[in-house]
Amino acid sequence: MADWTDCLNFGISIAKQASEVGVMATNENAVKLKSSPADLVTETDQRVEKILISAIRNRYPQHRFIGEESVAAGEHLELTDSPTWIIDPIDGTVNFVHRFPFVAISIAFTVNRQTQFGIVYSCVEDKLFYAQRGGGAFLNGEPLHASGQQGDITRVTSHMCYITHDIMSRDDVALSTMTSNIRRLLQFPVHGVRALGTAAVDMCQVATGGADAYYHIGMHCWDIAASAIIVQEAGGVVMDTDGSEFDMMSRRVIAASSAAVADRIAQVIQAFPCCRDDEDNCGCGATGVN
Numbered sequence: 001m002a003d004w005t006d007c008l009n010f011g012i013s014i015a016k017q018a019s020e021v022g023v024m025a026t027n028e029n030a031v032k033l034k035s036s037p038a039d040l041v042t043e044t045d046q047r048v049e050k051i052l053i054s055a056i057r058n059r060y061p062q063h064r065f066i067g068e069e070s071v072a073a074g075e076h077l078e079l080t081d082s083p084t085w086i087i088d089p090i091d092g093t094v095n096f097v098h099r100f101p102f103v104a105i106s107i108a109f110t111v112n113r114q115t116q117f118g119i120v121y122s123c124v125e126d127k128l129f130y131a132q133r134g135g136g137a138f139l140n141g142e143p144l145h146a147s148g149q150q151g152d153i154t155r156v157t158s159h160m161c162y163i164t165h166d167i168m169s170r171d172d173v174a175l176s177t178m179t180s181n182i183r184r185l186l187q188f189p190v191h192g193v194r195a196l197g198t199a200a201v202d203m204c205q206v207a208t209g210g211a212d213a214y215y216h217i218g219m220h221c222w223d224i225a226a227s228a229i230i231v232q233e234a235g236g237v238v239m240d241t242d243g244s245e246f247d248m249m250s251r252r253v254i255a256a257s258s259a260a261v262a263d264r265i266a267q268v269i270q271a272f273p274c275c276r277d278d279e280d281n282c283g284c285g286a287t288g289v290n
């Protein structure tokens with residue numbers, strides 16, 4: 001079996017180097033809107049992605065890329081069997097613009113469409129989450145473990161602290177679906193709901209055991225591809241919101257400490273229509289999540 005450790009170590013080193021650009025940036029005023037008033041991009045997002053991709057391409061010229069801002073600029077999104085780097089240069093751009101201190105670089109690496117490793121570097125906190133397939137998950141070098149296999153699901157859900165996400169879309173269908181989902185989950189009842197504003201770091205909280213579950217509808221593959229393997233390698237479970245197998249292109253995810261918690265959440269949350277990442281012009285009509 002191929003060993004991708006050199007790629008992992010290189011990915012970690014360039015994530016840390018590139019974060020200097022983001023943390024030092026002062027040009028938040030150059031902010032543009034993408035698919036909704038909550039979906040922003042700055043020149044720093046674009047600069048960090050260019051730095052990452054050129055460094056990787058220089059070392060691994062045969063590798064392919066799926067970069068958030070390259071796709072936003074019109075590059076075709078296609079996941080093939082080739083070694084592929086899936087990059088979110090700044091996850092939490094709204095936080096970056098508002099100086100809310102949770103901003104991450106997220107890098108996943110796939111071969112034959114299977115994720116081999118994931119890196120989430122929470123730059124302001126200086127927290128490096130990473131995992132390699134079969135090698136466990138780590139935070140700043142310390143092993144990570146999800147909050148464990150839960151027994152009585154009713155006890156768990158009434159004691160669960162779960163993470164959801166900001167609702168990016170401002171579309172009526174999406175807003176009413178997401179607010180009723182949150183209401184149903186609160187009625188479990190759970191201990192609390194949290195959202196840091198970066199899908200990657202939010203989802204990594206399940207790997208640390210700090211949250212028992214996370215779910216999102218409408219995000220993109222680059223938001224969660226890295227944190228998905230980090231949760232799995234920490235002993236957690238990742239699945240689609242309908243309970244089926246996780247598909248990073250579906251734009252739906254549940255991450256949880258155990259299958260019992262994930263299944264319980266899948267029973268109560270509903271999805272709204274949104275295009276797959278790898279689907280061209282699906283015309284689903286739900287604005288803000290296209």
Ligand SMILES: O=P(O)(O)O[C@H]1[C@H](O)[C@@H](O)[C@H](O)[C@H](O)[C@@H]1O
Pocket residue numbers: 038039040068088090091092093094165166167168197198199200218219223
């Ligand atoms: O655009 P960036 O890279 O900041 O990613 C964010 C998404 O835009 C949100 O939909 C999503 O809800 C999360 O906030 C995610 O971090």
Ligand SMILES: [Mg+2]
Pocket residue numbers: 088090091092199222223
């Ligand atoms: Mg993102």
Ligand SMILES: [Mg+2]
Pocket residue numbers: 045068088089090091092093
């Ligand atoms: Mg981003």
